[in-house]
Amino acid sequence: MMKEGVIITKISIKQKGERKHFQIKLPMDTKFIIGVEYGGRLIDKPETVVVEPAPDDGGHTPTFFKRNQLIGELKLQSCEEANWFYSADVLANDVNLGLADFSKAGFPVNDFTHGNKRTEEIVKIDAESTIIQGWYLDALGKSLNADIKYEVNVYVWINVEE
């Protein structure tokens, strides 16, 4: 009987442009890695970090496509295969959820109301790999030219045979 579980790895970033190498140990009874997703949180006070664009979109038309703030780049590699099996741009939120919304309904748009349900990315990696190498590169601190403290959580979904 197969059971699913998740391994949570916390990557702590303190400096701008910081590169963090990390390893994720797979439990002994893991059969496969079946999915990967990420999350994160800001540790520094939000006032010191301007990540969210102002609610008033500065007079732009609703069809103006805005740039999302890139937090960092995340890559994962297994010991069995060359190259990365997972590579992601870590984004805080999607600022284009209100794109082409002419309704002016007065309903503020954000990830919780208009965003898609977040699910993990499906992968299939043999747990024979034993450990997973990971690499994270900060982009947020670098773009704002400041040492910003935040955490990125990497969720590795595994299946385990009972």
Added chain:
Amino acid sequence: MLKVTKKRFDIKILVANSTVSETFELEKNIVKVHGVLVTSDKDDLLYYRGTQKIEINKEEFFPDNYESKLLMSGINVSPKQRYYDLGGVAPGNGRVQILYKDLDDGRTVFAPYRVSLYLDCEMEDEL
């Protein structure tokens, strides 16, 4: 060929009334865990002040607040009978977690002490 072996894991209790949680990993070739036992370099502190939760492969064998005195064996116990028999547990991911709580009891004076968790295991001799 199956062999019997004992594993020991130590934790240090440095602060009175603190909770110390540690996770250890068994070797890959351990196929069964038969028994557990706790000891200390300051038995009286362990006896009067200690409680612990013990989990193996995320399965709870002893809940929070299970007194350490119930897992200690004195020298009057036959050596072969000192371990608490769990009945042969599969190690699964091999992770053993102990969550130890130290509490004032009014009779003992706290000093930093070591608590050791012993596991009676069966291991595969050849890989």
Added chain:
Amino acid sequence: MTINLALEYIPRRMQELGYKGNYYIRFRHLVLQANEEQTIDAYNQFYYLVEEAQNVRVESETGIFDLSENTTNEMQYEHQSKIQIKNYSSGINHLRFIQVIPKHKTIIKNKK
């Protein structure tokens, strides 16, 4: 331990322990901040200390490596289980290891 010695030593050691060729090998170069203390989970793995290691303490179940420690008669280069690393220097310090990871495949099939 020099890297050359480690590379000769590791295959024979793994053979000794019964892992044969079923392991991965990684070179790790850790950068330690001033006075940083770190714990590495090296259960079911081996970390071999290579190259120079000054002003640092590496302690594990198998022994201690600390050039300022005088209560031991031997320094340990092969570390396992929980490894505690302490940087004594008040500046950045570097620590190099060869990490040997026995594959999960070496789990016995009749484990159940």
